[in-house]
Amino acid sequence: MERNDGKVRAVIFDIGGVVVKSPFIAISVYEREHRLPANYINVALSKKGANGAFQQYERGEIDYDEFVDLWTDELNEVEQNNAAYRQYLQRRKLDVHMVLPQETQINGSVLFARMMELAQTPNDCMVELIRWLRRSGYRVAALTNNFKNDTVSGASRSELLAGLFDEFVESSVVGLRKPDPRFYLHACNLLEVRPSEVIFLDDIGANLRAAKALGMMPVQVEIGKELEAVKAVKGIIQTCGALSPKI
Numbered sequence: 001m002e003r004n005d006g007k008v009r010a011v012i013f014d015i016g017g018v019v020v021k022s023p024f025i026a027i028s029v030y031e032r033e034h035r036l037p038a039n040y041i042n043v044a045l046s047k048k049g050a051n052g053a054f055q056q057y058e059r060g061e062i063d064y065d066e067f068v069d070l071w072t073d074e075l076n077e078v079e080q081n082n083a084a085y086r087q088y089l090q091r092r093k094l095d096v097h098m099v100l101p102q103e104t105q106i107n108g109s110v111l112f113a114r115m116m117e118l119a120q121t122p123n124d125c126m127v128e129l130i131r132w133l134r135r136s137g138y139r140v141a142a143l144t145n146n147f148k149n150d151t152v153s154g155a156s157r158s159e160l161l162a163g164l165f166d167e168f169v170e171s172s173v174v175g176l177r178k179p180d181p182r183f184y185l186h187a188c189n190l191l192e193v194r195p196s197e198v199i200f201l202d203d204i205g206a207n208l209r210a211a212k213a214l215g216m217m218p219v220q221v222e223i224g225k226e227l228e229a230v231k232a233v234k235g236i237i238q239t240c241g242a243l244s245p246k247i
Contacts, residue, residue, distance in 0.1 A: 007241045008217070009197040010139035011130075011233065012187055014178075015146065016119045017203030018221045018229075019126045019161065023115035024203075025223065030111050037098055040085055041106070044075050047084040058145040060172040067147075072108035126201075126221075129230045130164050139191045141167040143184065143200075148172045167191060178202070179210035199233055 016023050027041050045054050053070035056062050062070070075081070082100045089096045133140050142165045161168070167190045171177035174186055188195055200211040201219045208218040217236055221229040 005241070007197065008138065008199055008237050010141065010188075010191045010193040011133050011199045011201070012141045012143050012184075012191075012211075012216075013126070013130065013165075014202040014204075014207065014221070015142055015144040015161075017223070018201050018226075019123060019130070019142070019164075020119050021121040021123065022203060022223050023119045026114040026118045027111070030106075030114065034104070034106065036101060036104070036106075037085065039088065040081070040101075041075065041111070043085045043088045044077070044081040047080065048074065055177065057147050058171045058177045059175055060148050061175075064147070068109045068112060071112070072106065075106040075108055075111075076104050078102065078104055123226045125226050125230050127164065129233060134166070139166050139193060141165055141169055141187050141191055143169045143178065143187045145171045145177045178204075178207040181210055181214055184211060184214055184216070199236055201229060201233070 013019050024042070028038070030036075031038060031041055045052065049055070053062070053067050053074055057064075057067040057071075078101060081104075085100060086096060088094075089098065130140055142161070167187065169183070169187045169190065171183065174183065176183040176186065178184070184195065184200070188198060191198075194215070195211075196215040198211075198216045199219060200208070200216040201221055202208050202211070203221045203223070205220070208220055212218045219229050219232045219236070
């Protein structure tokens with residue numbers, strides 16, 4: 001791969017929160033319904049790091065029944081979750097005097113079903129961007145933390161995302177998940193590009209930082225601001241030099 005002209009040759013997309021609607025919307029609704037502080041469930045989801053039930057499920061290490069039991073237990077570990085949430089508040093200089101729950105009854109099965117239902121709705125502007133990129137000669141891949149036999153994963157190869165991507169790279173198949181740099185490099189190898197030739201879109205900061213550390217050009221996709229991300233991608237291509245005159 002002897003080239004160093006600074007051009008973009010590939011674009012890699014996260015799925016949930018980028019190509020389809022964000023499952024975090026369902027989490028926020030669930031928190032409001034159950035009078036939980038904002039981002040409480042997200043903090044509980046991430047507090048165990050790479051060893052949490054959600055993370056294990058995304059790597060294909062446990063099946064659904066084991067996952068949902070473990071995750072429900074983790075979501076209802078009130079003392080641990082409250083401690084993690086206090087740290088979250090302190091890091092962000094938020095109201096550390098917030099009243100936290102004394103007990104919870106979070107149903108992991110119900111919450112997960114809501115997340116997956118929402119994540120079947122495409123973001124139309126992203127779908128059109130993918131099609132435009134491929135018409136213009138760019139290689140396009142999905143790089144998704146997903147689950148074996150879940151609704152979105154199953155649909156991705158047929159109804160929902162059929163034919164959109166040159167490569168569809170799944171954590172549950174590869175056994176790696178973002179933000180592990182090996183997962184990004186696996187996608188680059190499939191696309192036959194260097195990280196420095198890749199624009200990477202995601203909605204999660206840690207995933208974007210990992211991509212940037214590898215030399216990729218990160219674009220954050222915020223809820224309700226998908227069109228801004230589309231413009232950012234086209235702006236980077238214009239700045240770096242297009243492979244095709246169609247901008």
